[in-house]
Amino acid sequence: MSLQFRLGYNDQKVVEDFLSRSTAATSAIVLDPKATTRQRYAAEAAAAAGVDVFWDPATELLSYEGYELEKFPMWAGRRFDVAELATSLSARSALVEHTIATHPEGVTHLTAPHFYVESAHSAALNVDLAEATVRQADRPVRAVLVIKHGYARANAADSADMYVSAGVRQIELQLSPFGGEDESLTKIANGFAIAQAFTDAGLHVTLGHSGNLGQVAVALGHASAYSVGVGMLEHVNHKTQVNRRKNPPAERLDEDGNRLRQGGGAGVYLPALAFTATPNLAKKLLEHSDLRLRIGCRIAKCGNDVRGPLLDPRDHYLHSRDAEMGRMMEQPAGWRSTSELERLHRALILRDRINKDYVAPGDPPIKTRTLDSLIVDIERAQAAS
Structure with missing residues (x-):
């Protein structure tokens, strides 16, 4: 039972500092596909803390045309042709060799190249690539399976x-x-x-x-671990991710005409609400006495x-997620589902109260559908056992 953090491009310092302190439940970090050199010290801090280090080759993104794909170390001058790979053993062998060679120093496991799975053909290709990586690897291998929910x-x-x-023997399952x-x-x-089928x-x-969803899945025994980003990456939608890379973002300038950094920042995790809020919403809530x-x-x-999580949302995200998972791991296995049920019930009550009394007119309420669904699922699992 553990938690894994996927680093963003600029997360190396905050993760290095986090790992230099004691961690309760973090078992691995995943280095960003494009930041292998700049995240070297985070990898070293992980090794010193006994935390595994993975790297994401992001080959599933490189099978589509996209913006700035040439910045990925695995970019080979053109997109990967999945149909060609499926029919050419030499092309698959070259891809596996390139993937193994491109892994940065300090990783404890090799990650097999992988592509989005939505049919028997793409499923077979991914398994073949994983097996070829296992045969050539000098370290443990983990597979990443980004798979269409309906096909899975x-x-x-x-x-x-x-x-x-x-x-x-190890697989990260990303349902999309x-x-x-x-x-x-x-x-x-x-x-x-x-x-559960993969666990079985x-x-x-x-x-x-x-x-x-990942934390509850671990509590119920469906998975051994779950992963998130640092203040983001709490859900999977492969098609949205691909579409976002097809076109460059509109240029934004500050008042002096300087180009602003594109992309959203880390959200602010509020454990009492079991919710990662936007910085603006978190500020409104945390400023209310x-x-x-x-x-x-x-x-x-x-x-x-008094500003608490707003001071450094990413550091707060790391230590609050880790502490929350650590508390659950301290429970005997038979009590973990009840612990999660109580956590979600408290969060749901508080979300409902905030929606009723503290959301400004015209602002959207905090959604509760997933929490409601998880509570019912846990209660069903307890009744069945």
Whole structure:
């Protein structure tokens, strides 16, 4: 049972500092596809803390045309042709060799090249690439499976068996689309059943980019770990991610005409709400005296200022997620589902109160559908056991 953090391009310093302190539940970090050199010290801090270091080759993104793909170390001058790879052993061998050679120093596991799976053909290609990586590797290998939710639902057991037969023992499962604050009970139950099929096959399963869903999945035994980014990456939508890379973002300038950095920043995790808020919403909530004591943070530097999590949202995200997971791990296995049920019930009550009394007119309420669904799923699991 553990938590894994996927680093963004500029997360190396905050993650290095976090890992230099004691961690309760973090078992691995995943280096950014484009930041292998600049994240060297974060990898060294992980090694010193006994935390595994992975790297994401991001080959699934490089099979599409896109903006700034040439900045990825795995870029080979043109997009990867999935149809060509499926029919050419030499092309697959070259890809595996290039992937292994491109892994940065300090990684503890090799990550096999992988592509989005939505059919039997793409599924077979991914397994073949994983098996070839296992055969050539001098370190443990983990597979990453970014898979269409509907295809996974119909083929979970067979897919899991293929990876086991290929010699894979660790896999990060990214169901697409899956996660966020608006998921139905049926979709969550199906997602957990998919993860359970891979776990039942004997794989160490990380439910990738999954936030609350990942933590509950671990508590219920569907997965061994879950992963998030640093204040982001709490859900998966492969098609949205690909479409976002197709066109350059509109240029934004400050008042002096300087180009502003593109892309959204880290959200602010509010553990009492089991919710990662935008910085603006978090500021509104944390500045209200009725709410600050209920939703603030007392860990590390957050305990030294009334602004708490707003001081450094990324550092707060790391230590609050890690502490929350650590508390769950301290519980006996039979109590973990009850612990999660109580956590989500408290969060739901507080979200409802904020929506009723503290959301300004015209502002959207905090969504509660996923929390409602998770609570019902846990109660069903407890009744069945």
